[in-house]
Amino acid sequence: MSACLFCRIVAGEVPAQKVHEDDRVLAFRDISPKAPTHVLVIPRRHVGSLDELSAADGDLVGHLFLTVASVARQAGLDATGYRAVVNTGADGGQTVHHLHVHILGGRPLTWPPG
Ligand code: 5GP
Numbered sequence: 001m002s003a004c005l006f007c008r009i010v011a012g013e014v015p016a017q018k019v020h021e022d023d024r025v026l027a028f029r030d031i032s033p034k035a036p037t038h039v040l041v042i043p044r045r046h047v048g049s050l051d052e053l054s055a056a057d058g059d060l061v062g063h064l065f066l067t068v069a070s071v072a073r074q075a076g077l078d079a080t081g082y083r084a085v086v087n088t089g090a091d092g093g094q095t096v097h098h099l100h101v102h103i104l105g106g107r108p109l110t111w112p113p114g
Pocket residue numbers: 005014016017028029030031032033086087093094095096097
């Protein structure tokens with residue numbers, strides 16, 4: 001059994017409210033939503049963070065971000081806008097060490113973040 005929480009969600013060992021899945025990525029609702037819509041999009045394969053990607057991952061990253069846009073559209077966020085965020089490392093506030101893109105929307109978001 002994997003020690004990585006999001007690998008366990010991919011494996012179906014931890015339940016999640018999935019909104020999209022295909023052979024390379026999975027999108028599911030954040031357990032502690034910070035906005036009316038808060039979805040996480042992750043690669044199925046374990047990648048610890050943005051910092052662990054290599055040049056060979058270009059297609060995966062492209063697909064990951066196209067999925068972000070498609071999930072946001074599906075949630076009706078394209079009309080009003082949304083934020084896609086990748087927290088990376090300690091100062092970035094990353095708490096789960098499996099690459100994920102946050103999709104936050106459904107309310108006006110402030111900038112800069114804390
Ligand atoms: P990070 O802080 O690493 O950028 O984001 C991790 C996110 O994962 C947080 O927003 C947190 O609420 C979410 N999260 C943590 N544990 C779980 C879980 O078991 N299930 C789901 N769906 N989300 C989780």
